[in-house]
Amino acid sequence: MKTLKMAIARYNPEVDDKPRFEDFHVPYDNQTSLLDALAYIKDALAPDLTYRSSCRMAICGSCGMMADGIPKLACKTFLRDYAGAGKVTLEALGNFPIERDLVVDLTHFLECIEALKPYLIGNTRTPADGANRQTPEQIAKFHQFTHCINCALCYAACPQFGLNPAFAGPGSISLAYRYNLDSRDNGKQERMPMLNGPEGVWNCTFVGVCSEVCPKNVDPAAAIQQCKVESALDFARSVINCQKEKEVR
Amino acid sequence: MQIITTDLAIVGAGGAGIRTAIAAAEKNRNIRVALISKVYPMRSHTVAAEGGSAGVIQDHDSFDSHFNDTVSGGDWLCEQDVVEYFVKQCPTEMVQLEQWGCPWSRKPDGTVNVRAFGGMKIERTWFAADKTGFHMLHTLFQTSIKYPQITRFDEFFVLDLLVDNGRVCGLVAINLLEGELVQIRANAVVMATGGAGRVYRYNTNASIVTGEGMGICFRHGVPLRDMEFVQYHPTGLPGSGILITEASRGEGGILVNKDGYRYLQDYGLGPETPLGQPKNKYMELGPRDKVSQAFWHEWRADRSITTPRGDVVNLDLRHLGPQKLAERLPFICELAKAYMGVDPVHEPIPVRPTAHYTMGGIETDSQCETRIKGLFAVGECSSVGMHGANRLGSNSLAELVVFGKLAGDAAVERCAEGHNASDSVLEAQAADVEKRLKTLMKQKGKERWGTIRDEMGLSMEDGCGIYRTAELMRTTCSKLAELKERVKNVGVTDQCAVFNTDVLSLYEITQGLDIAESMAHSALQRKESRGAHQRLDKGCNKRDDEHFLKHSLAFYNQSGPPRIEYSDVKITKLPPAQRVYGAAGDAQPKK
Numbered sequence: 016m017k018t019l020k021m022a023i024a025r026y027n028p029e030v031d032d033k034p035r036f037e038d039f040h041v042p043y044d045n046q047t048s049l050l051d052a053l054a055y056i057k058d059a060l061a062p063d064l065t066y067r068s069s070c071r072m073a074i075c076g077s078c079g080m081m082a083d084g085i086p087k088l089a090c091k092t093f094l095r096d097y098a099g100a101g102k103v104t105l106e107a108l109g110n111f112p113i114e115r116d117l118v119v120d121l122t123h124f125l126e127c128i129e130a131l132k133p134y135l136i137g138n139t140r141t142p143a144d145g146a147n148r149q150t151p152e153q154i155a156k157f158h159q160f161t162h163c164i165n166c167a168l169c170y171a172a173c174p175q176f177g178l179n180p181a182f183a184g185p186g187s188i189s190l191a192y193r194y195n196l197d198s199r200d201n202g203k204q205e206r207m208p209m210l211n212g213p214e215g216v217w218n219c220t221f222v223g224v225c226s227e228v229c230p231k232n233v234d235p236a237a238a239i240q241q242c243k244v245e246s247a248l249d250f251a252r253s254v255i256n257c258q259k260e261k262e263v264r
Numbered sequence: 265m266q267i268i269t270t271d272l273a274i275v276g277a278g279g280a281g282i283r284t285a286i287a288a289a290e291k292n293r294n295i296r297v298a299l300i301s302k303v304y305p306m307r308s309h310t311v312a313a314e315g316g317s318a319g320v321i322q323d324h325d326s327f328d329s330h331f332n333d334t335v336s337g338g339d340w341l342c343e344q345d346v347v348e349y350f351v352k353q354c355p356t357e358m359v360q361l362e363q364w365g366c367p368w369s370r371k372p373d374g375t376v377n378v379r380a381f382g383g384m385k386i387e388r389t390w391f392a393a394d395k396t397g398f399h400m401l402h403t404l405f406q407t408s409i410k411y412p413q414i415t416r417f418d419e420f421f422v423l424d425l426l427v428d429n430g431r432v433c434g435l436v437a438i439n440l441l442e443g444e445l446v447q448i449r450a451n452a453v454v455m456a457t458g459g460a461g462r463v464y465r466y467n468t469n470a471s472i473v474t475g476e477g478m479g480i481c482f483r484h485g486v487p488l489r490d491m492e493f494v495q496y497h498p499t500g501l502p503g504s505g506i507l508i509t510e511a512s513r514g515e516g517g518i519l520v521n522k523d524g525y526r527y528l529q530d531y532g533l534g535p536e537t538p539l540g541q542p543k544n545k546y547m548e549l550g551p552r553d554k555v556s557q558a559f560w561h562e563w564r565a566d567r568s569i570t571t572p573r574g575d576v577v578n579l580d581l582r583h584l585g586p587q588k589l590a591e592r593l594p595f596i597c598e599l600a601k602a603y604m605g606v607d608p609v610h611e612p613i614p615v616r617p618t619a620h621y622t623m624g625g626i627e628t629d630s631q632c633e634t635r636i637k638g639l640f641a642v643g644e645c646s647s648v649g650m651h652g653a654n655r656l657g658s659n660s661l662a663e664l665v666v667f668g669k670l671a672g673d674a675a676v677e678r679c680a681e682g683h684n685a686s687d688s689v690l691e692a693q694a695a696d697v698e699k700r701l702k703t704l705m706k707q708k709g710k711e712r713w714g715t716i717r718d719e720m721g722l723s724m725e726d727g728c729g730i731y732r733t734a735e736l737m738r739t740t741c742s743k744l745a746e747l748k749e750r751v752k753n754v755g756v757t758d759q760c761a762v763f764n765t766d767v768l769s770l771y772e773i774t775q776g777l778d779i780a781e782s783m784a785h786s787a788l789q790r791k792e793s794r795g796a797h798q799r800l801d802k803g804c805n806k807r808d809d810e811h812f813l814k815h816s817l818a819f820y821n822q823s824g825p826p827r828i829e830y831s832d833v834k835i836t837k838l839p840p841a842q843r844v845y846g847a848a849g850d851a852q853p854k855k
Binding site for chain 2: 030063071115134135153194200
């Protein structure tokens with residue numbers, strides 16, 4: 016069986032000041048994923064190797080990490096793709112505080128999701144009223160943005176999030192935008208203040224790497240750009256309203 | 265040790281746990297709910313469910329029809345009053361999810377669409393393309409954010425329950441990131457911890473589906489019911505076990521052997537239906553147990569295809585065309601490409617049966633409460649009596665929300681009663697949990713938990729697979745007894761307090777051995793064939809209602825294998841009959 020050298024960033028907060036690299040040699044075939052390789056290392060070589068994983072089929076979003084500096088899902092990235100280089104380097108997901116080895120602290124990401132109110136607002140139907148009608152065309156407006164698996168690869172890729180850790184970031188903004196676009200929702204005005212605010216969409220300089228690294232083709236960059244248009248319109252409206260108020264006075 | 269006081273503690277934040285939490289918050293606006301999970305909610309295994317969720321919606325469908333399909337699909341081992349409640353609540357819960365934002369697939373007029381599913385006489389499976397579990401889980405998680413009553417404890421691993429005088433009083437968990445133990449005191453606890461598919465070597469389940477929630481209740485004396493019934497899903501990818509949804513067949517996909525022959529017609533599911541015209545309860549739309557059993561026979565007859573990752577048959581979707589595949593089955597196309605290098609538009613997908621679902625679980629009454637007052641169980645970890653000897657596809661996602669709602673409502677009422685456990689008793693129990701964890705951390709020896717896990721998994725495949733014999737089951741029982749000794753010699757390497765997955769994996773696998781034993785011994789003692797429990801040995805290869813129209817109950821036994829007892833099955837309106845599909849099903853006289 017072929018083997019690949021894997022350099023893995025290790026960090027034990029009780030011992031280490033900063034991450035250090037440890038090399039492992041892992042046998043692989045055409046189907047071996049980075050996650051399979053980590054499981055092999057944990058079973059056979061280093062039981063204290065620490066990483067998150069769950070579904071191993073690219074739907075739960077647990078196993079985001081940096082492979083040769085690029086954010087990847089370990090379960091959907093394969094050792095075969097590094098055969099040419101003969102080596103791959105794995106590090107914890109960028110732009111987040113490292114807790115241990117390949118495990119980062121995602122608290123900020125979760126807090127941003129929560130703050131942006133990703134749920135239907137202002138729709139008073141109850142099950143007794145029956146389902147809302149929503150045509151395929153209405154669904155198509157937001158459907159792409161429902162596919163986010165919360166893996167946070169886009170945060171690791173985003174240079175602006177690297178510079179400003181308070182930025183709400185691509186993932187949570189896409190999710191807020193998904194609800195803004197949903198014909199069943201009336202909550203846009205509750206989400207706009209944060210989207211317009213200092214942690215919101217205007218942090219983005221449209222580098223676009225968030226969409227490049229997204230393993231589910233959600234295209235958060237598009238969500239943010241469209242949100243900027245909304246935000247600008249929102250601003251224009253508020254200026255006009257302000258002037259109208261002055262005229263009335 | 266820190267003590268957090270709440271009203272209701274829910275263990276597990278998948279579909280069942282979150283639905284329970286929301287129900288409790290809606291029932292009592294002043295309640296405090298602790299939602300505790302060893303992973304972030306969206307990592308829970310509900311996320312991987314693909315095909316859909318059942319609920320009668322079409323005019324020509326009926327609750328009776330859904331009831332009959334479920335009870336006969338379960339080979340008459342379902343609690344019929346529970347199924348009756350379930351089928352009536354399903355549509356309400358599906359609409360509720362819609363009103364929380366779930367992007368159900370729709371018809372052009374904007375109404376919700378449904379698809380065909382195995383063992384269901386009429387199309388009643390609500391779906392969101394082929395990522396239904398994903399969309400349901402994210403909808404529930406996102407909706408849960410709006411309830412201030414719910415406090416999440418993400419990445420808290422529950423080690424044990426606090427129980428005094430037959431009344432649950434809370435639990436002890438470890439905060440993974442801090443490495444510290446915490447007591448969460450509560451008036452009621454709901455277990456929503458999922459199944460135990462990972463006790464099998466090849467399975468469709470996430471790595472977190474290790475069964476310790478069942479194990480904790482088991483050790484507190486709550487029986488595990490009907491554990492011998494483990495579902496093999498007919499279509500997993502070879503090697504990885506990754507699930508290829510039954511909706512592939514619901515949309516018209518066919519299964520063929522190495523000769524290109526649709527072999528299901530030879531196993532009581534025929535006659536063959538025309539390509540592109542799937543017929544409910546015929547051929548590829550048979551129930552999972554029978555479709556997996558048919559594979560076994562083809563494999564034994566040397567008509568499957570041998571690959572380096574095991575024998576397979578072909579799931580052919582090519583005739584559906586690229587447009588329908590993109591609309592209805594995008595995820596399985598993505599999976600087949602990424603993990604098999606196969607594009608279903610142009611090639612069939614190699615598949616084989618793979619352990620998938622734990623029909624049995626923590627015994628509860630029809631209100632989801634266990635024999636320990638205030639302790640509830642819901643979802644795959646539970647046995648409320650929904651699935652009998654074989655679950656129908658799309659009944660489990662619906663179960664999460666129907667019984668999550670019920671458990672949440674019932675638990676709120678139980679919370680109101682409070683309990684009068686003595687603080688010192690609970691403190692002593694918590695101290696004992698801490699001591700056991702410290703002892704486990706210091707455990708020394710040459711064994712590795714990975715080896716124990718793999719040997720357990722292979723032994724379960726051998727002894728408790730699609731077909732079973734007394735001899736094979738006995739071998740598995742002996743093997744599990746051996747592993748239970750050897751697991752005491754697993755050395756723990758990792759001594760770091762933060763996110764110690766070395767010691768917690770050992771904890772999961774130790775509990776998994778208990779669960780595996782409950783499955784193997786329940787299976788060995790059920791001397792008949794029913795649903796997913798099929799025996800080849802003489803005298804056991806037919807259903808035997810006279811002796812085994814019973815639930816099995818496995819009770820924990822500290823000094824050896826579990827004690828197996830039996831309880832009655834509640835039959836209200838559909839008496840046991842022959843279970844038939846295909847043309848034989850249509851020929852059966854109607855009641």
